[in-house]
Amino acid sequence: MIDVGEIKVEKADKPKVLLVHNYYQIPGGEDSVFYNEKKLLEVNGHEVITYTRNNQEITKFNILDKIKYPFNSVFSIKGYRDIKKIIKYNNVELLHVHNTWPLISPSVYYAAFKCNIPVVQTIHNFRMICPGATLYYNGKICEDSLYKGLKSTLKLKIYKGSFIQTLISAITLKTHRIFGTYKRINYIFLTEFNKKKILELNNKGKTIIDESKTFIKPNFVNGDKVIIPFDKRKNQFVFAGRLDKSKGIVLLLKAWLQIKDFDLIICGTGPEEEWCKKFIKDNKLTNVKFFGFISNEKTVKIISESKALILPTQWYEGFPMTIAESLSSGTPVIGSDIGNVGDIIDDEVNGIKFKYNSIDSLRDSIYRFESIDGNQLVLNAASIFKKKYNSKSNYEILNNIYKNVLK
Structure with a gap:
């Protein structure tokens, strides 16, 4: 709680x-x-x-x-x-x-x-x-x-x-x-x-x-978290959620086949867990680290020290609490341009949006994210959190x- x-x-x-x-x-x-x-x-x-x-x-x-x-x-x-x-x-x-x-x-x-x-x-x-x-x-x-x-x-x-x-x-x-x-x-x-x-x-x-x-x-x-400046964060992105096709974990890993410059941290469990582990192993994705189920406290810590949270959902969602947690840490969100996730993210302000069912669009969003002033994204995310969440x-x-x- x-x-x-x-x-x-x-x-x-x-x-x-x-x-x-x-x-x-x-x-x-x-x-x-x-x-x-x-x-x-x-x-x-x-x-x-x-x-x-x-x-x-x-x-x-x-x-x-x-x-x-x-x-x-x-x-x-x-x-x-x-x-x-x-x-x-x-x-x-x-x-x-x-x-x-x-x-x-x-x-x-x-x-x-x-x-x-x-x-x-x-x-x-x-x-x-x-x-x-x-x-x-x-x-x-x-x-x-x-x-x-x-x-x-x-x-x-x-x-x-x-x-x-x-x-x-x-x-x-x-x-x-x-x-x-x-x-x-x-x-x-x-x-x-x-x-x-x-x-x-x-x-x-x-x-x-x-x-x-x-x-x-x-x-x-609750938003009493220490905000880590963007240039002090680890060279990693994080997925935190249920390992299910509807959450976009399959799309994300297929996109990461084309991303070599950054680590991807995966926190969570679910019906696609074994598929994820096999895919990571078979494709030798050494820049993907699978943490499985961990406590909410540890998940929030990982989010706070990452460049961005990635939320590649394939459905409308309700209101993912991980978005509020992420913004409370000043961590921008890279998410699908669909439903409530697309509604919460203000493109290039508190995160990046990509075409929800496109591997190429997700891949490109990572590199587009890197071209934007990261410190400003962090400040924007923290400011929006204080105003709304x-x-x-x-x-x-x-x-x-x-x-x-x-x-």
């Missing part, structure tokens, strides 16, 4: 917030954001109550639980009653939701509506559009659900390769679109791209989401959103 730092703020007039989150079976970035936002609100004087469930519960379901599961995913009576009770008992003033899928369900929105308090929903992925949540299928971007409808996702079994799971998710989305649930909610999007893509749901003439209730607030990390500026954005929806 990330330290949000100490920010001393008076407690008066701080709304009491109920934070809601459905944990996944495999912990991920959303879980960290939920935890960090809770701490951020608390150190800034808010009373925070949490309501969480964990998808590990599904592994312990009895027969009756399994029968009720599809219906509860659409509208959980338990979730509705629990949230309404918590709101009334604690005099909660605002409901802030991170994830409801699948155990908590959208029923919690209706509990807030019943109690006449506003709902804020942070959008971490693309599940509002597609049951698969990623808009990525079979090795490429897939927006069929957006333009061909939710029925198209059933044939693809877009969610976990399961027709039933995809159907449950699709029914949940369709039901709450029909009932107008989503247009009554206030939304926090992590990037401008994220917002624009989700708002494409309105393109067919129906208002699924009320654009006037949308806001942008990125994720954050540290805990202090992030709380100011969040607090202003709360004030807006509570008017």
Whole structure:
């Protein structure tokens, strides 16, 4: 988890917030954001109550639980009653939701509506559009659900390769679109791209989401790191993330076949790990160093002493925390010109963008990076972090959103 730092703020007039989150079976970035936002609100004087469930519960379901599961995913009576009770008992003033899928369900929105308090929903992925949540299928971007409808996702079994799971998710989305649930909610999007893509749901003439209730607030990390000047950094670039084709690790290693002047550090593990090791060995890539899984602390240290972080993602992403970590160290980012990564990087200001699926473009971006004033890139990265991605500026954005929806 990330330290949000100490920010001393008076407690008066701080709304009491109920934070809601459905944990996944495999912990991920959303879980960290939920935890960090809770701490951020608390150190800034808010009373925070949490309501969480964990998808590990599904592994312990009895027969009756399994029968009720599809219906509860659409509208959980338990979730509705629990949230309404918590709101009334604690005099909660605002409901802030991170994830409801699948155990908590959208029923919690209706509990807030019943109690006449506003709902804020942070959008971490693309599940509002597609049951698969990623808009990525079979090795490429897939927006069929957006333009061909939710029925198209059933044939693809877009969610976990399961027709039933995809159907449950699709029914949940369709039901709450029909009932107008989503247009009554206030939304926090992590990037401008994220917002624009989700708002494409309105393109067919129906208002699924009320654009006037949308806001942008990125994720954050604590930024009290020592910035290493560019000319004092090691002659290396770093990849830190899951070793998966969707993250672009295959593209990156193929590009590095043509790069001899710099080292590449790889931190992470995943389904392509064995392929990576074999590729490195077979091609005698002596300037590629494979570290595997290491602690977040060690990863951040490597990023801080590298020329740049490379993020060759092949899909839209959510908001990669490694970007915020990198900028907090003044480390520029070389990333794909696609989705949220492309939205966060300002070309030749805090990093470099390249054509996301082109080996040659990635290779050329490394040498283009070397032609730019490195010290200025470091200063820009650190400055942009301070303005957008540290805990202090992030709380100011969040607090202003709360004030807006509570008017």
